[in-house]
Amino acid sequence: MNAYLPLEAEVVERLQESPSIFTLRLRLTDTAAREAFRFAPGQFNMVYLYGVGEVPISIVSDPHGPDLLDHTIRALGRVTNGLSNLKAGDRVGVRGPFGRGWPLERVAGRDVVVVTGGLGCAPVVAVINYILMRRQSFGRLTIVQGVKHSQDLIWRERYTYWRGLPGVQVLIAADEGGPLWPYHVGLVTDVFDRIAFTTRTAAMLCGPEPMMLAAARLLTARGVPENDIWLSMERNMQCAVRHCGHCQFGADFVCHDGPVFSYPEVKPLLGRKGI
Amino acid sequence: MPRDGLQGLVEALHVSGRRCFGPQVRDGAIVYDLLPSAADLPSGLHDVQFPGRYTLERHSGPRQFAWANGPQALKPLLFTPRESLWSVARADDGRLQFREDLPEVQPFAVIGVRACDLAALALQDQHFLQGPYRDPYYARRREQLFLVAVGCSHPAATCFCASTGDGPRPQQGFDILLEELDAGFVAYGASGEGRRILETLNLAAASQQQRNQAREESEHAAAVQTRKLPSRNLRAALFANLDHERWDDVAQRCLSCGNCTSVCPTCFCHSEHDVAALGGQKADHVREWDSCFTRGHSHLHGFTVRPDTRTRYRQWLTHKLGSWHDQFGRSGCVGCGRCITWCPVGIDITEEAAALGGQSG
Numbered sequence: 001m002n003a004y005l006p007l008e009a010e011v012v013e014r015l016q017e018s019p020s021i022f023t024l025r026l027r028l029t030d031t032a033a034r035e036a037f038r039f040a041p042g043q044f045n046m047v048y049l050y051g052v053g054e055v056p057i058s059i060v061s062d063p064h065g066p067d068l069l070d071h072t073i074r075a076l077g078r079v080t081n082g083l084s085n086l087k088a089g090d091r092v093g094v095r096g097p098f099g100r101g102w103p104l105e106r107v108a109g110r111d112v113v114v115v116t117g118g119l120g121c122a123p124v125v126a127v128i129n130y131i132l133m134r135r136q137s138f139g140r141l142t143i144v145q146g147v148k149h150s151q152d153l154i155w156r157e158r159y160t161y162w163r164g165l166p167g168v169q170v171l172i173a174a175d176e177g178g179p180l181w182p183y184h185v186g187l188v189t190d191v192f193d194r195i196a197f198t199t200r201t202a203a204m205l206c207g208p209e210p211m212m213l214a215a216a217r218l219l220t221a222r223g224v225p226e227n228d229i230w231l232s233m234e235r236n237m238q239c240a241v242r243h244c245g246h247c248q249f250g251a252d253f254v255c256h257d258g259p260v261f262s263y264p265e266v267k268p269l270l271g272r273k274g275i
Numbered sequence: 276m277p278r279d280g281l282q283g284l285v286e287a288l289h290v291s292g293r294r295c296f297g298p299q300v301r302d303g304a305i306v307y308d309l310l311p312s313a314a315d316l317p318s319g320l321h322d323v324q325f326p327g328r329y330t331l332e333r334h335s336g337p338r339q340f341a342w343a344n345g346p347q348a349l350k351p352l353l354f355t356p357r358e359s360l361w362s363v364a365r366a367d368d369g370r371l372q373f374r375e376d377l378p379e380v381q382p383f384a385v386i387g388v389r390a391c392d393l394a395a396l397a398l399q400d401q402h403f404l405q406g407p408y409r410d411p412y413y414a415r416r417r418e419q420l421f422l423v424a425v426g427c428s429h430p431a432a433t434c435f436c437a438s439t440g441d442g443p444r445p446q447q448g449f450d451i452l453l454e455e456l457d458a459g460f461v462a463y464g465a466s467g468e469g470r471r472i473l474e475t476l477n478l479a480a481a482s483q484q485q486r487n488q489a490r491e492e493s494e495h496a497a498a499v500q501t502r503k504l505p506s507r508n509l510r511a512a513l514f515a516n517l518d519h520e521r522w523d524d525v526a527q528r529c530l531s532c533g534n535c536t537s538v539c540p541t542c543f544c545h546s547e548h549d550v551a552a553l554g555g556q557k558a559d560h561v562r563e564w565d566s567c568f569t570r571g572h573s574h575l576h577g578f579t580v581r582p583d584t585r586t587r588y589r590q591w592l593t594h595k596l597g598s599w600h601d602q603f604g605r606s607g608c609v610g611c612g613r614c615i616t617w618c619p620v621g622i623d624i625t626e627e628a629a630a631l632g633g634q635s636g
Contacts, residue, residue, distance in 0.1 A: 003408045004360045004560075008371045029370075050365055051551035051558040076576045091371045093363065236575050238547045241408035244565070245544035246572055248594065250514075251601030256407060272517060274586030 003241045006048045006093030007033050011086050012068060018154040022084050023060070023072045026094060037066045041126035042101030042232060042260045046240045047071055047083065048093030055079045056237045056255070058123045059097060062133055069094070072122040098240040099259050102127050102230060107202040111139035113195060113224075115215045117146055117188075117207030123232040123259065124206040132165065142169040142195050146188030146211070150178035171195070192218050202228040209233075213271040216263050229263035231270075249275060276478050277459040278337060281313035283476050284423070284451075288384045291472060293421055296352065297386035298345065304329060305345035307352070310386060317342065324431035324612065326621030340387060340455045343431035346538045346617055348392040349385060353416045354399060354543065359550075359559040360412065376559070377415055384421035388449065390442030391434075391611035393424060395540030397448055401603055402543050421468065424449035428492045430500055433612030435625055438503030441609040443496040454489035461489045502615075502625045504596070504608060509632040513597040517589065521630045526585035528620050533566030535614035535622075536591065541607045544572065567591050596628055 013025040024047070028034040039045075039059050046054045055077070061070035075084040086092065104127065112131060114124050131138045143162060147153050153172060160182075163170040171191040172183035184191050195201075203219050205212045212231050219229055235247035235254045247254040250269045252261070269275045276284075288295050297310030300317050310316070322342040323330045334341065359376040366372070388396075400417065403410040427434075427443035436442030445452055450469030453460040461481040464470030536542040546565040551558040565572055568587045573580035581587050599607035608624065615623045 001409075002361075002375050002377075002411050004411075005375050006361075006363075006373055008373065048363075048560075050363065050371060051549055051555070053549050054547065074576075080576075089369070091365075091369050093371060093373060234575060235580065236571075236573055238545065238562075238565075241410075242406050243403060243408065243410055243543065244546065244562075245567070246546070246565070248590075248598070251598035268514070274581045274583075274589065 003095065004239065006046070006054070006095045009069075009092050009094040011088055011090045011092065013088055014086060017072060020076075021072065021074050021154060023070050024083060024086065024092075025061070026069045026071060026092065027067060028069075028094060029091075034067050037069075037097075039063055039066060039069075039097035040101035041104060041130045042123055043097035043099050044240075044259065045069065045071065045094050045096030046098070046237075047073075047079075048095075049079050049082045049086075050092070052082050053079050054093070054095075054238075055083075056098075056240060058126060058232075058259075060122050060126045060129065062129060064133075072125065096240070098255055100257065102130075102204055102232075102260050103262075104130055107228070108137050109139065110200040110202050111142070111198055113142045113144060113197075113201055113203040113219070115144045115203060115205045115207070115212075115219075117211030117215070121206035121232070124204055127204050128162065132162075132168075135167065139200065140167050140169065140196070142171065144171045144188065144191060144195070144215075146173045146175075148174070149176045150174040150181040150183075169195070189214075189218060192222065195222075197222045197224060199223070202230070204230050204232075206232040209271055216267075216270075220263075226263045226267070230260055231263060231266060232260050233258045233266065276453070276462045276476065278339075279313075280459060280462075280476055280478065281316070281339070284472070285310065285313050285386070287472050287475050288386075288421070288423075290475075291468075292382050294381055294383040295386065296383060298340075300331065303331060305331070305342060307345070307348050307385065307387070313339075316340075316387070321429060322431055324433045324616045326433065326615050326623050327618055328621070329616050337457055338428075338455055340425045340453075341429045343427060343429060343434050344389055344391070344611055344613065346613060348540065349388060349396050350399065350540045352383075352385065353396070353420070354403065354413055354545075354564075355416075357561060357563045358412060359561050360547070362557060362559045364557050365555070375411075377411055380415045380419045382419045382421065384423060384450075386423040386425070388422050388424045388445070389427055389611070390424070390445040391436045391609040392540060393422070393445050393448040394436075394439075394441035394609040395611070396422075398541045398603060398605075398607065398609075399543065422449040423451045423453065426452065426454040426489065426493050427496050428455055430496050431612060431616070433502065433615045434500050434610065435502040435504060435612060436610035437497040437500045438506060439606065439608055439610035440506070443500075444493040454493070456485060456488055456492075458485075461485055502612065502623070504606070504610065504625055504628055505632055508600050509606070509628060510597040510600045512632045513593045516631050517593075519631055521627070522585045522589050525588050525622060525627055526583065528622055529568075529584050529588050530619060531568045531584045531587055532619060533568040534617045534619060535624075536566040536568060537564065538613035538617045539595075540611060540613070541595075541609065542566075546571065567594070592624070592627060592631065595624075596632070
């Protein structure tokens with residue numbers, strides 16, 4: 001078994017999510033490999049663009065349909081810009097899934113607060129989708145996001161849709177609002193006061209490290225135990241199999257020990273520059 | 276084993292179907308390469324090593340291993356500096372066919388492996404073979420390796436293997452151990468195959484006096500080492516000192532060139548990239564040694580996690596002497612001193628560790 005070797009996959013569909021964000025729906029072309037493929041939300045694949053290279057991309061589709069694998073990607077670098085030009089029928093390489101995903105089975109039956117920052121975050125979309133597909137198995141779902149300007153919110157229609165679902169609370173704060181902005185104008189810390197925290201609340205965080213650190217502190221201040229706070233970390237990845245050394249965060253290899261960590265696991269170094 | 280028995284050993288290894296690698300002089304340094312005969316060994320030479328300095332000096336004695344080490348030993352033979360992992364062919368209809376490029380490796384032997392190199396090999400084995408994913412490229416080479424260790428009688432001024440507990444006498448992980456005396460070698464067969472090869476040489480048993488002399492020389496080689504690393508686990512101290520001013524101090528001296536990571540026998544970082552054929556129908560996916568001293572090492576979509584020399588040197592040292600303990604159950608330093616010798620500005624890991632591994636400041 002050579003974990004370095006990709007499998008061929010076909011682009012089934014390409015969806016434009018925002019001007020720079022798109023989703024590739026992929027299907028492994030080898031039948032046996034496709035039938036054997038299983039993953040958990042929060043795990044990622046290495047997606048290979050022919051002649052250019054590989055990038056780690058979180059799988060956002062539902063684990064109960066592992067024959068189709070959705071990868072939401074922002075066009076930023078050489079590989080992701082190339083991937084954004086693909087269309088249905090094109091071929092890529094895929095190897096995975098890698099890493100440790102979200103502890104969704106562990107938090108079954110509980111309220112879940114999802115906090116994202118920056119410009120949106122694919123790994124927690126997997127959490128949201130997972131919970132919405134299994135609505136009876138979870139308590140209240142709260143989605144929290146802070147943005148600088150209301151225009152920075154991508155997937156605005158998706159938030160509007162989530163907001164209309166029973167048992168779902170969407171709390172978005174923009175430092176600067178805009179016309180028809182239905183959410184909070186002000187600091188994201190303000191909206192935490194609108195969440196009804198219980199002893200059964202678990203939190204899933206994704207975004208820039210300073211934002212996750214701030215959110216983790218706000219959550220613990222409101223009584224969420226540190227052990228019930230989970231974060232998705234990001235580092236440069238080349239191999240995804242714990243060998244290349246690029247993704248180290250202290251003693252952890254993010255590709256294997258993460259990308260999802262519990263807050264106590266990363267707390268000593270979280271937010272420290274240059275780690 | 277008499278001194279001329281070395282040629283017999285080289286021939287016995289050849290007869291056993293192995294290619295033979297060993298130390299020899301090239302470009303003013305001792306390097307490990309294919310060894311046609313024992314006559315190619317670095318006879319009558321000492322190495323003189325200081326921070327940022329490596330020279331070879333003649334001596335009149337008969338010894339062929341009266342030196343400590345060169346810039347590399349085993350690492351490039353197993354974890355190769357550059358190799359293709361797989362290649363991919365693209366058909367006219369766009370279909371991709373992936374093919375793994377596993378190396379075909381003949382059995383090979385390395386003569387003259389030092390205790391520090393064996394300790395480093397054990398760490399590389401742990402990293403590439405004993406983790407959750409086995410590296411098949413490394414494994415192919417490792418499976419074919421036969422090791423002839425040679426105890427160190429002449430450590431360099433940069434050596435500190437005695438303080439890390441890794442030398443100067445090889446303890447385990449070899450097939451044959453040689454301890455050099457003026458008259459020849461005390462030879463030990465450690466593995467079944469090692470003993471079988473030695474038996475074909477019809478050697479006389481070493482005398483008790485010869486064994487004692489070898490032991491005394493080894494003890495002397497430990498005693499004359501002046502540099503040392505603290506033997507305790509520095510992890511807590513280093514991570515408590517992340518804001519220590521010494522990081523700024525060393526960053527003023529460090530060129531961020533990556534020489535230390537290249538010569539370090541335990542550094543394992545590598546990057547991967549594609550090399551596409553000009554015709555566009557094929558690409559090779561290549562891995563290459565990388566260094567935590569490069570900008571690209573910590574690049575993350577639009578920003579660099581470690582943008583300056585201060586954070587890069589800190590990453591190297593806190594990993595090597597700190598978080599390595601969590602990952603491997605021991606420090607990542609085997610006391611070979613290569614990073615000191617081959618640093619262009621002579622930064623000394625033992626000095627930095629002493630400054631940073633003490634009380635927080």
